[in-house]
Amino acid sequence: MKAFAMLGIGKTGWIEKERPACGPLDAILRPIALAPCTSDVHTVWEGAVGDRYNLILGHEGVGEVMEVGPLVKDFKPGDIVIIPAITPDWNSLEAQAGFSMHSHGMLGGWKFSNIKDGLFGEFIHVNDADGNLALLPEGVAPETAAMLSDMVPTGFHGVELADIQFGDKVCVIGIGPVGLMAVRGAVLRGASDIFAVGSRPNCVAIAKEYGASDIINYKDGSILEQVMAKTGGHGVDRVVIAGGDNDTFDEAIKMLKPGGVIGNVNYLGAGDYVKIPRVEWGVGMGHKTIRGGLMSGGRLRMEKLAALVQTGRIDPSKLITHRFEGLDKVEEALMLMKDKPKDLIKPVVTVKW
Numbered sequence: 001m002k003a004f005a006m007l008g009i010g011k012t013g014w015i016e017k018e019r020p021a022c023g024p025l026d027a028i029l030r031p032i033a034l035a036p037c038t039s040d041v042h043t044v045w046e047g048a049v050g051d052r053y054n055l056i057l058g059h060e061g062v063g064e065v066m067e068v069g070p071l072v073k074d075f076k077p078g079d080i081v082i083i084p085a086i087t088p089d090w091n092s093l094e095a096q097a098g099f100s101m102h103s104h105g106m107l108g109g110w111k112f113s114n115i116k117d118g119l120f121g122e123f124i125h126v127n128d129a130d131g132n133l134a135l136l137p138e139g140v141a142p143e144t145a146a147m148l149s150d151m152v153p154t155g156f157h158g159v160e161l162a163d164i165q166f167g168d169k170v171c172v173i174g175i176g177p178v179g180l181m182a183v184r185g186a187v188l189r190g191a192s193d194i195f196a197v198g199s200r201p202n203c204v205a206i207a208k209e210y211g212a213s214d215i216i217n218y219k220d221g222s223i224l225e226q227v228m229a230k231t232g233g234h235g236v237d238r239v240v241i242a243g244g245d246n247d248t249f250d251e252a253i254k255m256l257k258p259g260g261v262i263g264n265v266n267y268l269g270a271g272d273y274v275k276i277p278r279v280e281w282g283v284g285m286g287h288k289t290i291r292g293g294l295m296s297g298g299r300l301r302m303e304k305l306a307a308l309v310q311t312g313r314i315d316p317s318k319l320i321t322h323r324f325e326g327l328d329k330v331e332e333a334l335m336l337m338k339d340k341p342k343d344l345i346k347p348v349v350t351v352k353w
């Protein structure tokens with residue numbers, strides 16, 4: 001089969017590969033909507049998880065089931081399904097302990113375009129189909145549902161990690177597609193004020209539509225100073241980090257009230273250490289919690305998030321700014337993700353068979 005792959009750090013290209021085989025619990029799909037991700041960019045151009053050769057890229061999409069293993073109970077050929085970015089092994093001890101995303105080792109649920117082939121090929125292998133796939137709900141377009149693979153669950157996981165409560169003042173650092181969903185998640189969780197940090201005009205407009213109360217442009221000076229000025233010097237209760245770099249923790253800790261929580265979902269692509277300021281972290285005693293996590297995956301969670309789209313509580317279709325047709329366009333879409341033109345939030349490629 002034909003596929004678009006990482007060919008080493010900084011290198012991509014089209015390759016021919018064997019069609020994947022279907023194990024007893026697995027499913028084989030073909031893609032009908034695909035989206036590239038900023039994570040693919042960290043993986044290829046920063047070598048963030050190490051070198052990979054001939055590894056098919058992509059981990060966000062919707063597909064049609066072509067084949068299922070004999071032990072798969074709830075899916076059959078012809079079903080249209082949402083493919084989650086994270087596909088844990090649900091019988092692992094880590095999943096039983098509540099950390100499915102780390103099944104069989106840290107980040108082990110992150111298989112696509114990391115430790116196994118991803119979605120940008122003519123056929124896609126999904127492990128543990130009953131545990132991982134979710135049917136496309138009626139009335140939801142495949143291109144919109146592709147935002148449920150990663151953007152919605154990751155943005156929302158940032159909100160869960162930060163443990164946002166009614167009336168909290170929240171800063172969301174980074175309002176690309178992930179941070180935008182975190183803004184929406186913070187609204188649903190009852191935040192009072194949401195300071196959204198970013199600069200691209202489309203992202204700023206959607207952040208306001210999703211419910212951000214203030215926009216902070218990090219290019220206009222220190223985020224910390226801007227947040228402190230807007231909060232009368234008190235700072236915020238919660239911070240979600242969905243952009244920036246290893247030094248972003250410095251400002252996040254400084255703007256956080258004692259007892260506050262940071263939820264990080266940003267993929268730290270380079271460097272060895274993150275920066276935590278000793279004094280503002282209460283010389284180690286400030287009860288300022290830093291949590292960072294990969295989203296959990298799982299069919300139940302996906303069905304619940306899809307229900308939020310179906311009932312109109314969230315509208316991730318607003319993230320889609322660029323549309324392409326045909327599998328061969330995933331290359332162009334990924335390059336857009338790499339170059340991040342000003343009008344980009346998220347590209348989607350639809351594939352007809």
Ligand code: NDP
Binds near residue numbers: 218244
């Ligand atoms: P984008 O690159 O589209 O968005 C990043 C955001 O951060 C933009 O708003 C950008 O501003 C802003 N930003 C950039 N530099 C700074 C800075 N120095 N200080 C503050 N803000 C800054 O990324 P995505 O939304 O696609 O993804 C966000 C992160 O989440 C990525 O690292 C991605 O790899 C990661 N991710 C993590 C997953 C997980 O499970 N944990 C899953 C999926 C993604 P501007 O408007 O100027 O561009």
Ligand code: ZN
Binds near residue numbers: 039085
């Ligand atoms: Zn992704």
